[in-house]
Amino acid sequence: MKISEKIQQSMDKGDVFYSFEFFPPKTPAGVENLYTRMDRMASLEPLFCDMTWGAGGSQANLTIDISANAQRLSGLEMLMHMTCANMAEEDVKKALDKAKEAGIQNILALRGDPVRGATSFNECDRGFSHAVDLVRFIRKHYGDHFSIGVAGYPEGHSECVDKQTDIKYLKEKVDAGAQYVITQLFYDVNVYKQFVADCRAAGITCPIIPGIMPIQTYGGFVRMTSFCNTYVPAEITEALEPIKDNDEAVKDYGVKLGIEMSRQLMAADAPGLHFYTLNLERSVRRILEGLGFLANKSSRRELPWRPSTLAKRARESVRPIYWSNRPKSYLQRTASWDEFPNGRWGNSESPAFGDLSQSHYMNKTISPQERKAMWGEALVNKDDVHEVFVKYVRGEIKHLPWCDQPLHLETQTIMEKLTAANKAGFLTINSQPRVNAAPSDDPMFGWGGPGGRVYQKAYVECFVSPENMKKIIDNASAMKYIQYHAVDRRGNSYSNAGKAAIAVTWGVFPNKEILQPTIVDSNSFMAWKDEAFSLWLSMWASLYDDESKAAELIHEIHDSYFLVSIVDNDFVNGNIWDIFDLPKLAAPECIGTTVVIMGYALPRDCERVLRGHQGPVNAVRFNAKGTYVMTCGVDKAIRLWNPHRDGVDVRGEALLIKTYQGRHGYDVQDVTIGHDNAKFASCGRDKMVFLWDVPSGEVVRKFEGHSYGVNCVQFNANASVLLSGSYDKTIRLWDMRSRNNTPIQILDEFKDSVTSIAVSDHEIVAGCVDGIVRTFDLRIGKVYREHIEEPVISVALSPDGRCILAGSLDGSIRLIEKDSGTELKSYRGHNVQSYKIDCLFSWDGAFVTSGSEDGRVFTWDLVDGRMDSFQAHGKAVRTLACHPEDPMIITGCVDGSAKVWSISTTP
Structure with missing residues (x-):
């Protein structure tokens, strides 16, 4: 155009x-x-x-x-x-x-x-x-x-x-x-x-x-x-x-x-x-x-997939689902078509799919070394292959031979089920959750512009062994809304579906016909089959010596497995996962009219809104007992709230007790509250650290010395020492018991900006943009370093002090055993690319929580990594705080608001 x-x-x-x-x-x-x-x-x-x-x-x-x-x-x-x-x-x-x-x-x-x-x-x-x-x-x-x-x-x-x-x-x-x-x-x-x-x-x-x-x-x-x-x-x-x-x-x-x-x-x-x-x-x-x-x-997306801007494809509005994760392949294989489906897919005997181009752009793939690092240096058995697919679903690797990019945002809602399926040998390469009348401007599922409703049938596409294929056939016979089409590399196939194209995504909009942009179609599936099987060999088996165990294993899967496409036509109450006979999981998801979440981990209600900041909220922090909370932001102000009571004039808004301002010349980046509730400290981009008296609102001490903006402040356990971390690659320790305003110690081994500090009785844990988490043991004067290799934007200590959480700009949160430095687990799913976003342990240490740039709050089970999320704000959630004793969290957003959320403690 x-x-x-x-x-x-x-x-x-x-x-x-x-x-x-x-x-x-x-x-x-x-x-x-x-x-x-x-x-x-x-x-x-x-x-x-x-x-x-x-x-x-x-x-x-x-x-x-x-x-x-x-x-x-x-x-x-x-x-x-x-x-x-x-x-x-x-x-x-x-x-x-x-x-x-x-x-x-x-x-x-x-x-x-x-x-x-x-x-x-x-x-x-x-x-x-x-x-x-x-x-x-x-x-x-x-x-x-x-x-x-x-x-x-x-x-x-x-x-x-x-x-x-x-x-x-x-x-x-x-x-x-x-x-x-x-x-x-x-x-x-x-x-x-x-x-x-x-x-x-x-x-x-x-x-x-x-x-x-x-x-x-x-x-x-x-x-x-x-x-x-x-x-x-x-x-x-x-x-x-x-x-x-x-x-x-x-x-x-x-x-x-x-x-x-x-x-x-x-x-x-x-x-x-x-x-x-x-x-x-x-x-x-x-x-x-x-x-x-x-x-x-x-609201700007015309369709759930990105249309080509070529003039001859201008009216294209329907595509088969099979190439969802390899859209360039589909575009190349249909480049010679004279007409493209518009409104309906039409005759299944329509133009043939061309061969894949050998052009540089079509062959742009990851190097063999990188592919080996992701998919295994030396595969030994099928469990090793299953684990590769599990890692992709969890976001620990970014590509599979059939998937050019990480999982689509919407697929994160079914990550738990996908993980279980892949562990059981159902090797998924494409999927979508069911959606029932979600608003067309929904940040996760929306398309087509505002004012409409969008729908999806649950869909799963996977490679399966003959044994698992039999399981699918047997289970499908008892599930009247399930249809499947399976084929092996030789063309042997099983199906309980007809040949007609069926819409699996559609939208209803004012003054328009119903749009059906994504379909399943038997003719297209057979064209995709050849490409899908070929990728086992061209992309994966080719990494290994012909006589190696790994090559033999991939060839065995290629030769014996089936590719199966499964649709659940019940988009209201269906559960496609029953066909895999998996161990019972949490209740099935349904986006739109019903949302089922991990009730014991996620908020049920927004109790109150903390409204008043003119610009992004940079930090929300509870005091030691959780009786009040402080917020700070780009507007150079710090606010003290009672999150448990409504405001004087507005029901549903928290009671604002006091506003502190007039001292910081730029954004206030962080705030920390003393254990006696009498003092708090703040820091900002103006290079200053201030100690404030809570009742009077006066600054009682001013700490100067940082040469650049200060990102974070933290008291030690008894508030005898205040720590501040800065863009100037240092942490400075300030004595609260004397009137000496020069630092008692400067930690200067950082190679880039210090972004986050966590403090225990005798240790300081610091995150840094140089990609290293450092633990300073003050008793013996030793530093322990954990190399994350990605900019670290947030650190937190577990309630028992044995583990560290480290959030980084690669979109991961790592759980690290503090004494050994062992990475115990990695949590992914949230969107972190540009902002410094908090990660933390829940009040009971059972869950990991983080904000996300899409306005959601994510929670993972600490042990098994099960993930869920809820939409807290319309814009990026930069900061969170868990109440120290009760099931409550507060979220802070770049739109200037903060919210208090109550949490159900029963499943």
Whole structure:
């Protein structure tokens, strides 16, 4: 689809869109990594993405290839840069012809920079002088096939004599056929606002999209602003100066600035936000989260699967479920079809599926070394194979031969059942839970836009031994709503289903026919069968020597097992798991009209809301007895609450006792309460640590010394020592019994920011971005290190002091035995990619609890790892606190709210 049309549709609805820019990497490995990153960022639902061209057309072919592949296989609407510097007309024509043939409909027409090594731009023979010439050329030779965008320069082009002349040239480009403008980066929103006003005064009426480049590193920021002659407001320079050597602090500031600028731009009626990503993901994701855009991603999804943006597939609305975890394979195998199913799947004898492409993009797989690390260096028996599938379900590995990416979010609701099935030898490669009338904007199951209801039949697809196949056949005969289709590699099959296609996902929306985007179909299943069996050998068995036990084992499974597709047509009360004859588990799930959760682990009711913070809540903390709670946040304030009583005026809101503010100059990051309830300490990004008197609200001591922002504070057991951990790679210990305001000890062995501290009588446990959990034994002066290899964002000690929880940015929480350093268990399922999110033990030590960036709270059984979750907020849950004695938790959210949840103690 043309981007100009998508922009207009967004503006007509009153929405603000966002888009991303990428550039072609220089190496094949870099291209591989970019494809992976673009796949991930596609899930953020940008309106479009653009791909740069390279000075003098130096990367033209790569730009076209990446744009075409991303559009064809990742479902991204691509805007391809094209520059005319140092390119003759015939070269430009060849590039445009190739782009058109690849299905690209959108061009950003630029003059471009000189080729590398040249000091200035020189027109080549039969070439172009300016971007307007390229716009005219495209319109002359291609009519309206391409939607054309051009660049705008809010501070004026570096080679232009003045801004008025620059705007005159911009109007020439628009008059020649450009349909929208994307601006160069800027850091003063007033510059953009004035630029738009000047453009409107000059008669330029098309959309003008602001370009935003999040600050990633100080050096990169200085280089880019110097190269582009970008004006930098004094307050930005002043904010960066004290943190310029701390990359993590600079990134955090860049995110905060990006959120502030974006809000100002939206208030100025900018139609959208265009992010210059520098091929990086985290900062852009955090900015979008901070703006609240990601909380309603599901409302932007047209279908439960990502559609291709190729024009010939524009009306495609139905796909077989079998390729859910290998969508690029499906797109490739159906690329030659002339028509695509729309509304209904149609005749099962419709066009044949093609062979898999041998192109680089289709074969982009993990290296043999990485696959061996995930799927086993030396498999000995089938239990080893079963364990690989269990690890995938639990999120301990990210890929299987049949699954390009980790489990879909919705599948986490059936993780417990999938784990049991795989342990029993039912090797699952595809599944979905049943869903009964969930809202179409549900963050987990929603699609199709707001106002509708979505439904799913439970589905499981797995490889099974002949013995387990017999079990399925026998059990299915007693389950009248179950249908199955099974086949081995030779084509021997069993089925109790007809050949007609059956919808397994559908949606009901106002003023629309019922949509049925996902089906099961016997003809498609047989086409998928050949591919599925081949992956055992091409992806897995090929890792081992032909004569090895591991290769023999994989070949045996390939030769003897069945691939079976199972549908439970009872989407209201069915239990598909009965067909596997598994040990009895918890009650079956049903999303929509009924939700069954682990009653003994999860909250049943939201008792009260703690409302008052203007911006994200960074920490919630109970006092020692749980009689009151303190919260702190980005608004520089600390609040004291009674969570057990309603407020004076509003029922259902907790009683606010006191607000403490006026001392921290930036975000308050953490707070800790003394055992006698008379004092509390706070820390913030202003590098300060304050000790407060609870009744009077006065600061009684101020601790200075950290050179960067302070992330965490914690009293020891008797509040005789206060500890603070900082971006400056240190923990400082402050004596509470004397009036000495210099630290009594500085722990400085960290290699990056200290994110979290837990304290026992004689030990300090610290988490750090360098990927190491350190335990300092103060009795003997020794340090124990556990290497997590991922940034550690939260640590907690078990009630008995024997175990450590370590949460990290790879989306895992590890349970570590403190004395031996042994990793006892890993818990996954929650979404952690950008935020520092608390993890903790429950009040009785039986469960592990964490927040999640999708607004849910997750709970795992400490011993067997059973997981469940509930939707606590609409945005990321950064912080939690368990009541020290009673079944109650408090959650804090980036939307500025905190909530008190009561918990049932009976199953």
